[in-house]
Amino acid sequence: MAQRVAVSDGANKKTSRVRVVVRLRPYMGKQDEKDEGPCVRGLDSQNLEIINWRNATETVKYHFDVIHGEQTTQQEVFRSVKPILPHLLSGQNASVFAYGPTGAGKTHTMMGSSDQPGVIPRAVREVFKLVKAKNEDDRWDYSIGMSYLEIYNEKVLDLLSPSSLDLPIREDKDKNILIPGLTHTTISSFSDFDKHFVPASLNRTTASTKLNQRSSRSHAVLLLKVVRTQRTLPHRQQTGKLYLIDLAGSEDNRLTGNQGIRLKESGAINLSLFTLSKVVDSLNSGTAVRVPYRDSKLTRLLQDSLGGSAHSVMITNIAPEYKYYFHTFGALNFASKSKLIVNKPFTCETVAVLPVKRGREGHEAGGSGTEPQKKRQKEERKTEQDGFPSSAQFHSPSEPSVMDRLIALEKLMMNCGDKDKLSMLKDVAQSRKEIQELKEKQREFESKAMLFNREVGERSGVKQDPAFKNSMAPLQRKQSTATKAKQQAVVQPLQVAQLQPLQQLAVVRKQSVCVKKKKLSDQVEPPEGKENMLESCWESQLDTSVLEHSRQKILHILNSGSLKELKGLQQIGDKKAKLILGWREIHGHFRKLDDVVKVEGMMGKRFSSFIKANILSVMGK
Numbered sequence: 001m002a003q004r005v006a007v008s009d010g011a012n013k014k015t016s017r018v019r020v021v022v023r024l025r026p027y028m029g030k031q032d033e034k035d036e037g038p039c040v041r042g043l044d045s046q047n048l049e050i051i052n053w054r055n056a057t058e059t060v061k062y063h064f065d066v067i068h069g070e071q072t073t074q075q076e077v078f079r080s081v082k083p084i085l086p087h088l089l090s091g092q093n094a095s096v097f098a099y100g101p102t103g104a105g106k107t108h109t110m111m112g113s114s115d116q117p118g119v120i121p122r123a124v125r126e127v128f129k130l131v132k133a134k135n136e137d138d139r140w141d142y143s144i145g146m147s148y149l150e151i152y153n154e155k156v157l158d159l160l161s162p163s164s165l166d167l168p169i170r171e172d173k174d175k176n177i178l179i180p181g182l183t184h185t186t187i188s189s190f191s192d193f194d195k196h197f198v199p200a201s202l203n204r205t206t207a208s209t210k211l212n213q214r215s216s217r218s219h220a221v222l223l224l225k226v227v228r229t230q231r232t233l234p235h236r237q238q239t240g241k242l243y244l245i246d247l248a249g250s251e252d253n254r255l256t257g258n259q260g261i262r263l264k265e266s267g268a269i270n271l272s273l274f275t276l277s278k279v280v281d282s283l284n285s286g287t288a289v290r291v292p293y294r295d296s297k298l299t300r301l302l303q304d305s306l307g308g309s310a311h312s313v314m315i316t317n318i319a320p321e322y323k324y325y326f327h328t329f330g331a332l333n334f335a336s337k338s339k340l341i342v343n344k345p346f347t348c349e350t351v352a353v354l355p356v357k358r359g360r361e362g363h364e365a366g367g368s369g370t371e372p373q374k375k376r377q378k379e380e381r382k383t384e385q386d387g388f389p390s391s392a393q394f395h396s397p398s399e400p401s402v403m404d405r406l407i408a409l410e411k412l413m414m415n416c417g418d419k420d421k422l423s424m425l426k427d428v429a430q431s432r433k434e435i436q437e438l439k440e441k442q443r444e445f446e447s448k449a450m451l452f453n454r455e456v457g458e459r460s461g462v463k464q465d466p467a468f469k470n471s472m473a474p475l476q477r478k479q480s481t482a483t484k485a486k487q488q489a490v491v492q493p494l495q496v497a498q499l500q501p502l503q504q505l506a507v508v509r510k511q512s513v514c515v516k517k518k519k520l521s522d523q524v525e526p527p528e529g530k531e532n533m534l535e536s537c538w539e540s541q542l543d544t545s546v547l548e549h550s551r552q553k554i555l556h557i558l559n560s561g562s563l564k565e566l567k568g569l570q571q572i573g574d575k576k577a578k579l580i581l582g583w584r585e586i587h588g589h590f591r592k593l594d595d596v597v598k599v600e601g602m603m604g605k606r607f608s609s610f611i612k613a614n615i616l617s618v619m620g621k
């Protein structure tokens with residue numbers, strides 16, 4: 001039996017945060033989807049941007065430890081994992097897990113194929129290499145063992161012993177997570193590992209869905225244990241555990257076409273991933289009384305590898321296609337939260353009273369030591385101290401209302417119950433439809449604006465947030481070839497003209513009512529007595545297409561303008577601009593200009609005066 005030794009090594013107190021790596025896979029879908037362009041793209045080795053779902057002219061930018069673009073090789077991805085592996089040899093835990101939507105490349109990243117091996121085979125090979133190097137000049141003996149399990153429908157199944165039933169997850173007095181009855185096999189070389197791993201992987205539950213022909217329906221966890229024992233008395237023993245986890249993908253059943261058993265699996269997958277996000281939330285908040293690890297088998301198992309004792313790397317896999325958009329967005333938000341978690345590595349050490357058993361087959365029998373629970377729980381809740389910004393700061397949209405909207409959406413997605421989440425997904429689908437309609441309107445409006453600009457020989461310019469400036473073309477959805485074929489009209493990119501200052505718009509009026517520019521601004525506040533006449537007939541004197549154009553311009557500012565842009569409208573001060581932003585937060589977009597009456601204080605005369613002042617102002621300028 002091994003006796004536990006308390007570890008009080010000062011060096012072990014240093015914190016280690018979860019490294020977050022994002023991998024964008026290449027296009028896998030149809031040509032049509034490729035023609036639309038990506039909804040997300042890397043900007044450099046640490047930053048990426050994704051289209052803002054509420055306003056396609058904006059993008060949301062994230063900062064991560066590493067961004068691996070579409071062309072990244074398996075070897076390059078492994079470079080993000082390699083540095084944590086040496087910790088195993090000194091009794092510390094480590095974990096690597098792949099997270100992301102179904103079909104985004106998690107299994108490719110973790111398992112890979114024979115010609116493109118993924119993180120798991122590479123990590124195992126590296127651990128053997130490290131041990132070999134140590135063995136030559138060390139005072140310790142090393143042994144490596146493996147376990148392999150899947151969590152399917154909230155059941156823990158032993159992949160090395162497929163006939164076994166659901167296994168319990170236990171915790172020892174030192175908060176080590178154990179699975180009594182789980183096969184633990186000692187392995188002596190990489191080929192020995194391969195011999196067990198390859199057939200066991202075939203036992204994993206997979207099925208075909210609309211999004212992925214071979215979709216993992218379970219979370220697969222490979223556990224690699226490195227035990228080192230001192231050659232001389234007192235035969236100290238240290239155990240380092242490495243979890244390599246290929247999570248099942250987060251799913252949208254409308255996209256996967258799941259029904260029956262697939263739907264049930266999907267429910268279990270989404271629920272456990274949802275719990276994982278709640279755990280991340282609690283760990284980040286630093287105030288949670290209870291981190292809900294126990295709410296799912298997955299989080300229970302990850303307890304000592306996330307926010308616990310391990311060095312962790314999370315690889316977030318994302319896909320470029322628009323159909324993955326909301327899952328990609330969710331995955332990025334989840335990933336940016338994980339950056340805030342602080343792990344406290346520690347050395348897990350025991351004293352070997354009896355000689356170490358080196359049997360080929362065994363069962364996980366007990367824990368190896370950890371530091372006291374209270375101290376660790378306290379440490380788990382601490383947030384990152386290393387100067388990285390919070391998730392809210394990572395979202396760097398160009399103005400606060402957008403950021404608030406994103407945070408609100410994120411909170412809703414993360415905090416609502418499973419049932420609510422489904423209705424939330426419906427809402428999101430509805431919003432998506434509305435965005436599409438709005439975009440159509442915007443395109444129509446922009447092509448008109450372009451036409452006007454050409455007529456008056458004005459040059460159009462694109463307003464761009466300096467923080468987002470780069471040499472790349474703006475990220476925007478293009479029409480797929482199929483849609484293009486259907487549509488006759490020439491559509492200008494969304495960015496053009498949409499964010500132009502009002503001044504740059506052309507003024508086109510009916511010849512009969514052509515009023516000089518200066519006079520127009522006078523008309524905003526008409527002389528007494530003439531107000532009624534102007535109230536009733538000013539609109540009828542204007543060219544209808546110009547009128548409509550101006551209305552659309554104002555509507556666009558109302559729907560997507562920042563606080564500053566809203567305050568640039570006539571008769572909108574700070575308070576009104578905030579009320580408009582607030583209305584947008586709750587209700588979304590104004591469908592038509594007249595909807596602005598729904599904003600507090602914009603009824604009756606105020607409304608007509610607001611409309612008139614702004615239309616005339618747009619035209620006058």
Ligand SMILES: Nc1ncnc2c1ncn2[C@@H]1O[C@H](COP(=O)(O)OP(=O)(O)OP(=O)(O)O)[C@@H](O)[C@H]1O
Pocket residue numbers: 024025026028100101102103104105106107108109212214215216217247248249250317
């Ligand atoms: N970086 C990549 N390069 C080339 N092909 C890739 C890459 N990433 C993924 N693929 C391919 O995309 C498809 C889906 O990938 P994969 O099965 O790894 O997704 P997944 O995220 O594990 O999905 P699920 O959660 O449904 O299991 C596979 O055919 C895979 O080979």
